[in-house]
Amino acid sequence: MTKLIQTRRRFLGTAAGASAVLASPAYLRSSAAQSGGVVNVWTYDEFVPEDLKQAFEKDTGIEVRIRLVDDQGKQFNLLAAEQPNPSVDILTVAGHRFLQFIDSDLIAPLDTDRLANWGNINPVYSEGDWAxxxxxxxxxxxxxxxxxxxxxTDFVPEDRRNTWDTLFSEDYKQQTAYIPSDLMSIVMLYLGYDGNMIAYMDDPDEAARIVAEARDFLIEHKPLVRKYYDAGAEIQQMLVNQDVVLC
Structure with missing residues (x-):
């Protein structure tokens, strides 16, 4: 596959999102799901509501088997190791990892003609160049x-829990952890911009200026950060151990 370039515009569309995608190769996944009456899903905890799962199984007669994931890197490595016969049909891919999965031929494109409700998705998302x-x-x-x-709650008083000011405060220097993929969106929102960058998708110069401002903000506040993390399990353990008190 030709290598895909992560442009600023495409990054803005993926940095703060997650998508449901099809494992590749597509013909193996569709035939397995149809013949076995089972669809295998890899996703985060509670990303598939139980009532939705039950309604789907009742309407289709197809069993939904969910395998929970907590780290995109581990999911990528597992899916790569299972090629060419992955054990998953549908998986959740975080926006900042999206192109990596495509570029590695691990996921297949959707056939939107077979998705009856595709037209009900806001075109900002369904037609965006991120996907x-x-x-x-x-x-x-x-x-x-x-x-x-x-x-x-033992270290952050109630009056400081509802503002991003707390995360960027000198009062918690070396007691915070950042997840880079989300912090760009958070900082843009904190600085007064559209955190999802939808408002600037057709103005690349303004988008570039905002991204640069958010980048400079993060660099300026780097001394406050004890750890940059990528996995939910990692930050959970850090909070339990009181290595950090904010994230």
Whole structure:
């Protein structure tokens, strides 16, 4: 496969989202799901609501088997190791990892003609160039712009829990952890911009200026950070151990 270039415009569309994608090769996945009456899903905890799962199984007679993931790197390595016969049909890929999965031939494009409700998705997401590559649609958006601040209630008083000011405060120097893929969106929101960058998708010069401003902000505040992390399990353990009190 020709290597894909991560442009600033495409990065803006993927940095703060997650997509449901099809494992590749597509013909193996579709035939396995149809013949076995089972669809295998890799996703994060509670990303597939139980009532949705039950309704799908009732309407189709197809069993949904969910395998929980907590790290995109581990998911990538497992899917690569299982080629050419992956054990998954549908998986959740975080925006900052999206092109890596495509470039490695690990996922297949969607056949949107077979998705009856595709037209109900906001075109900002369904038609965005984050998921349209070489004329193909590579994912269905399931989450966008959902970032929260986690904190240890023993160390962060109630009056400081509802503002991003706390995360960037000198008061918590070396007691914070950042996840780079989400922090760009958070910082843009913190600086007064659209954190999802939808408002600037057709203004690349303004988008570039905002990204540069957010980048400079993160560089300026780097001394406050104890750890940059990528996996949910990692930051969970850091909070339990009180290595950090904010993330």
């Amino acid at each position: 349209t590559i070489n004329g193909n649609k590579w994912g269905a958006p399931i989450l966008s712009g959902a970032e929260i601040m986690a904190y240890n």
